[in-house]
Amino acid sequence: MKLVTAILRPHKLDDVREALSEVGVSGITVTEVKGFGRQKGHTELYRGAEYQIDFLPKIKLEVAIAASKLDSVIEAISNIASSGKVGDGKIFVSNLERVVRIRTSEMDQDAL
Secondary structure, three states, rough: EEEEEEEEOHHHHHHHHHHHOOOOOOOOOEEEEOOOOOOOOOEEHHHHHEEEEEEEEEEEEEEEHHHHHHHHHHHHHHHHHHOOOOOOEEEEEEEEEOOOOOOOOEEHHHOO
């Protein structure tokens, strides 16, 4: 089992969600986050004064999947989220030791 965590541009979320649904992902967790990488933020002009915006709004998407779906999930996220510009985001993959569905006490693959 794998945990796929993706940091995306906010406007890409709906398209990524649809693409994940098409490859058989049944549930995702989404969090609004702020951060920066190589973008290093940007400068905005407000009432004649310049302001440096260091942290940009992003979406953190988490998906717990069977290991057999890993390549299709990464491909689905990458294809939709990529614009070819700095700031498209990153995908992180972690191993899941155990998953428990609280309501039914199902374990591991059955809990996904």
